[in-house]
Amino acid sequence: MDRSNQTSPVMGFILLGLSAHPKLEKTFFVLILVMYLVILLGNGVLILVTILDSHLHTPMYFFLGNLSFLDICYTTSSVPLILDSFLTPRKTIPFSACVMQMFLSFAMGATECVLLGMMAFDRYVAICNPLRYPVVMSKAAYVPMAASSWAAGITNSVVQTSQAMRLPFCGDNVINHFTCEILAVLKLACADISINVISMVVANVIFLGVPVVFIFVSYVFIIATILRIPSAEGRKKAFSTCSAHLTVVVVFYGTILFMYGKPKSKDPQGADKQDISDKLTSLFYGVVTPMLNPIIYSLRNKDVKAAMKNLSWHRCVV
DSSP, X not given: OOGGGGOOOOOEEEEOTTTTOHHHHHHHHHHHHHHHHHHHHHHHHHHHHHHHOGGGOSHHXXXXXXXXXXXXXXXXXXXXXXXXXXXXXXEXXXXXXXXXXXXXXXXHHHHHHHXXXXXXXXXXXXXXXXXXXXXXXXXXXXXXXXXXXXXXXXXXXXXXXXXXXXXXXXXXXXXSSSSOOHHHHHXXXXXXXXXXXXXXXXXXXXXXXXXXXXXXXXXXXXXXXXXXXSSHHHHHHHHXXXXXXXXXXXXXXXXXXXXXXXXXXXXXXXXXXXXXXXXXXXXXXXXXXXXXXXXXXXXXXXXXXXXXXXXXXXXXXX
8 A cells, every 4th residue: 555645644753863772871871972062052152252352343243143053053953953863763753843953053054154154254354455455345245144043944944844745754764863964854754855855955955055255265266365475474374364264164064075975885784883883974064063163263363362361361350
């Protein structure tokens, strides 16, 4: 009998997580909890210093504040669910909660892709056209740029999530993942998902391919400009203004390419190991990357370190 004739309304999903590997769950619970607290603290401090320190009221740090807020939202949409799954062998999530979690994760991920491209443009103007920087990157320009990043990411998420949730789901409601990851959810549909796949491919080209090409071209011009600076000290100073952003870009896109670009195993035992590998890679992408962002910007940016010291000193005085 055709599965499509056996559909019934799905009230919720079961998140498999690492329930097949209980020994790993306690270790990962502590590890992810510590990372999540670091994410909240690190990104929260970055948001605070970019707001309170007037020296950081520039386009670069405005984008950085948006990135930090985005990382907090992204991890909060999934990490509490992941932590709960480590404590509950078969974690059930209501259908509506699954939709919301999928929507938020998709929206934040797409927004970050666009935002990193906007930050690359900011660095390009600052280094390649420094005299025109105040005009090109005025408040009337960089605020709409950040807003458009959020609008594009949210719009994409609305499209992808609504298409996924219109699909009929049959019987099997076990998601082989920590969260309601859209690819894992689509596997449970008992209908043709070709439209969803095409839509996701188009979205990946727009939100992954285009920003990567844009960032690459921007840094070709940036590096070419830096190499033309006569003094070594001048080259070092110019590169230091974009090294943190470049490091974040490499970590962010490198993890994505590793996650989706590696070959799939055809051996059943290998496939089982690959499932664990895919989950842990997804975990790295969703937790470790947002944790590294504030660390990278704190260690590689003198202005941020100075702002943190000033903030700490004022608190001590008060």
